[in-house]
Amino acid sequence: xxFRTGLFxxxxxxxxxxxxxxxxxxxxxxxxxxxxxxxxxxxxxxxVSSALIVSxxxxxxxxxxFLSIGTPAAYLIALGRFRGRPVLLTLIELxxxxxxxxxxxxxxxxxGAFGLFGSTLAGLGIVLPFTQAAVVVAVTFVAAPxxxxxxxxAFAALDRTQLDAARDLGxxxxxxxxxxxLPLAADALRAGxxxxxxxxxxxxxxxxxxxxxxxxxTETLPLAVYAQLDVNLDSAVAVGLLLLAxxxxxxxxxxxxxxxxxxxxxxxxxxx
Amino acid sequence: xxxxxxxxxxxxxxxxxxxxxxxxxxAQSHTWNRLSGGGDRPRHLxxxxxxxxxxxxxxxxxxxxxAVPVTASATTIYAASSLSKVVPSIxxxxxxxxxxxDTLAFxxxxxxxxDVFLSAAPLYAERLHSKGLCSTPVVFAxxxxxxxxxxxxPAGITRVQQxxxxxxxxxxxxxxHVPLGIYTRTLLxxxxxxxxxxxxxxxxxxxxxxxxxxxxxxSADAGVVYTTxxxxxxxxxxxxPVPASAQPLIRYEACVVMRPGSDTTxxxxxxxxxxxxxxxxxxxxxxxxxxxxx
Numbered sequence: 228x229x230f231r232t233g234l235f236x237x238x239x240x241x242x243x244x245x246x247x248x249x250x251x252x253x254x255x256x257x258x259x260x261x262x263x264x265x266x267x268x269x270x271x272x273x274x275v276s277s278a279l280i281v282s283x284x285x286x287x288x289x290x291x292x293f294l295s296i297g298t299p300a301a302y303l304i305a306l307g308r309f310r311g312r313p314v315l316l317t318l319i320e321l322x323x324x325x326x327x328x329x330x331x332x333x334x335x336x337x338x339g340a341f342g343l344f345g346s347t348l349a350g351l352g353i354v355l356p357f358t359q360a361a362v363v364v365a366v367t368f369v370a371a372p373x374x375x376x377x378x379x380x381a382f383a384a385l386d387r388t389q390l391d392a393a394r395d396l397g398x399x400x401x402x403x404x405x406x407x408x409l410p411l412a413a414d415a416l417r418a419g420x421x422x423x424x425x426x427x428x429x430x431x432x433x434x435x436x437x438x439x440x441x442x443x444x445t446e447t448l449p450l451a452v453y454a455q456l457d458v459n460l461d462s463a464v465a466v467g468l469l470l471l472a473x474x475x476x477x478x479x480x481x482x483x484x485x486x487x488x489x490x491x492x493x494x495x496x497x498x499x
Numbered sequence: 500x501x502x503x504x505x506x507x508x509x510x511x512x513x514x515x516x517x518x519x520x521x522x523x524x525x526a527q528s529h530t531w532n533r534l535s536g537g538g539d540r541p542r543h544l545x546x547x548x549x550x551x552x553x554x555x556x557x558x559x560x561x562x563x564x565x566a567v568p569v570t571a572s573a574t575t576i577y578a579a580s581s582l583s584k585v586v587p588s589i590x591x592x593x594x595x596x597x598x599x600x601d602t603l604a605f606x607x608x609x610x611x612x613x614d615v616f617l618s619a620a621p622l623y624a625e626r627l628h629s630k631g632l633c634s635t636p637v638v639f640a641x642x643x644x645x646x647x648x649x650x651x652x653p654a655g656i657t658r659v660q661q662x663x664x665x666x667x668x669x670x671x672x673x674x675x676h677v678p679l680g681i682y683t684r685t686l687l688x689x690x691x692x693x694x695x696x697x698x699x700x701x702x703x704x705x706x707x708x709x710x711x712x713x714x715x716x717x718s719a720d721a722g723v724v725y726t727t728x729x730x731x732x733x734x735x736x737x738x739x740p741v742p743a744s745a746q747p748l749i750r751y752e753a754c755v756v757m758r759p760g761s762d763t764t765x766x767x768x769x770x771x772x773x774x775x776x777x778x779x780x781x782x783x784x785x786x787x788x789x790x791x792x793x
Contacts (some may be wrong), residue, residue, distance in 0.1 A: 299674060328786055332716070340653065340717035357669045357700050364604035435709065439671070439702030457601045457676035 231434050254471065259466045269465035277443040278426035279469070285362040285447065286428050292363070294420060301375050302404060305382030306390075316379065321373045327432025330369055334437040338364065361438035370427030379420020380410035391451035421481030425474040502637050518784070559672040574765040575612055577603040579619035579678075580708050581642070581725050585785040586617065589778045591767045599706050601677050613756045614766040617773075619707075619725075620678035622658060624752040634763075636752035639773045641788030643746050645729040647714055647722060647736040654720035659741060662687075662695035662721070671710045671719035672696065673743065674703040679710065682747045683723040711736070725749075730786040 261269065269275075304315060322330060336342050338355050348355065355361040385408055388434040409416075418464045438445040440454065448470050455463035526578065549733070554556035575594045580584050583597040596603070604623035607613050608630070616633055618624040624636035648656050654668055664669065672681030687695050702718075704710050707725055714722045731737050752775060755766040770776050779789050 332712075335716045335718060341649070341651075342717075344716070354715075357702050375619065436713065436716075439669075440674075440704060441700055441702045442642070444700070445702070454674055454676075454703065456605065457674065457705065460605075 230290065243487055256465055257468060257471070262460050265461065266465050266468065267379050269406070269459075269462045269467060272444075273463065274451060274455075275462075275466055275469070276391065276446075278446050278448045278466070281362065281448040282357065282428060282449075285359055285366055289366040289370060290420070290424060291429055292367050293374050293423065297371055297375050298409075298416065299404070300377055301378030302382050302408060304319070305379045306387075306408075319372055319375050319379075321372075322368055322489070323376075327369065327437060331365065331433040331436025334365060334368060334433060338339065339437070343447075345473045356437065357439040357441050357445060359438075359445060362434055362447060364411075365433040365437045366378070366427040366430050369430050369433055370423040374419045374423035374425075377422065378416055381415030381419065382408060415483045418492070421478050424477050427468060428474055502655070511670050514650045574614045574762055574769055576615045576617065576769060577607060577611065577613040577756075578617035579603070579617075580706060581616055581619055581727055582640075582751070584731065585727075585781055585787065589781045590772050593769065599677055600706070607756060610758070614756075614761050614763075615769050616754050616756055618678075618752050618754075619749075620681070621750055621752050622678070622681075624754045627756075628754060631757065633754035633756050636754040637770065637774070638750045638790040639753050639770070639778075640782050641790060642749040642751065643726040643788065644682055644723050644741065644749070645726045646739045646741050647724055647729055648720060648739060649714055649717045650735050650737050651717075652737050653717065656721050656739060659690055659692065659739060662692050662699060664698065668699045668720040669687075669718070670696070670701045671713045671722035672701060672703060673707060673710060673723075674705050677705050677707075678749075679707045679723070679725065682749055685747040686723060686741065686745050689747075690742070735764040749788075751787075 243364050258488050270466070303321075304312070325333065335356070337344060338348060338361075339345055339408065340349070340354070340356060347473065353360075355364065391409055393407045394400075429449055430447070432444065434440075434447055434452075435450060440450045446454070448466055450465045452463050452470070455466060507736070573592060573594045574590075575596070576586070576590070577596050578597075579600045580597045583595075585591075587595060596606075596611075598606075600618040600620055600623045603611075603616060604618070604627055604698070607616060607627060616624060616627060617639075619642075621638075623634065624633065627633040628636055646659050648654065652787070656662075656668070662670070672683045675681070675684065684693075684696070702713065704713065707728060710722050711724050711728045711732055713719050714724070715732055721739070722738070729738055753770045755761070755763050755770065757763075773780055773782075779792075783789060
């Protein structure tokens, strides 16, 4: 190894260390703020448990929604050949660049009482603001683009000759999607879902403005953190750590090889 | 990424040329090829690309820019968000940070570089004072509360007493630990509507401006806001009269933040301006109440 190369590799290691120090120091400081043995006591608050239930329930529904609708939609965008594809891809990413509070106002102007569809929804007896349905809408709106982006990339990266081979062997389009495309893209889809989940469970701004912060109804964990800041910093930190544990757990699980399925289908000759 | 080479084009001649040569040398080195998998297999990090993008000098430039110490010339004023329109007109040319008083107090307690603290409630200024973090607070403005509905008043609320019906309305109020929320609870208590916040669907916000927005956008049927916030949104909010006897005493307090390096002379001048004739006139025009002249 020449001196120059050594210098360069050393530089790379330094940037890696800096990156980790910068990103992890605040998280480590959070852990130091509250002694771990105090955590159970701080989390036993009924406000925390009800916020946890609201968060888990609304996120579960939101995730089911964007997985079931987003996955086929992403498949079509990734493999379809049509004009205006770049525009469509950009449009899907737009909610990502909206500041959360603006996302909340956008949802209100669309589905709020005075919004575009406010009177239509009211006519159907649907009032979204201050309901859990509104939390689901807010979470889906901000989290789905993360999943869609990942899913489109995953499907676009598929080897089309494998899909064509399945078609040549007589598989229907639905079968190609279900038996070839989905299993091959599974790892990337799971990673994309984990990112979307983490974004959704931490959602704050859009939920606050669109769904409000009604105790036991729309107060999610991130909203509870903010409300607790005024009362008890330690309790806010404890809720924050709970959120971190949930998201961190999901992100980690998504990276581990799945236990429930056999080895990734490297050969597409699985019998059908 | 194409913008990056353009951005640094001036630096490129001086810095990039040797760096590029250096990087290309490294990229071609046998050691690196072996480390990164070598041969024709795809590399994890294509150094030639990195060099072509001139990222190295860009990173250097950013680090250099960050290393230059920031010199704060103007006075930094941390003020309650309900003051965001009026105070800059009284004391222009300063650096402002507007947020809920509780958030600002929390930031100052954690070493934020504030010189002046303008609190929407005595609680926070006095908390900082008792901790030795700011001077003796002085009252410089007063406010009242207004019960409001969206301008179209979809729920048809004409009297505050209507809130006493079980399960009736969607209300937006300040959180129970922020000034607006504390005042709102005092107001409702004095009106004998202490249970209104359990009988209706109540959404709590930490920022006064969020309460105003949510009602103006029609998410809530009604709510309680600062009178000055109502005056700023009269086209979107309808005021429902509240007996003056039920009004809580709302005092805005100013204090000079005591921290190493704070500019107390300039900070005192800002507070003096707020209490000056011009300052009082501007506060009055913005519909704030005024404390007795000292």
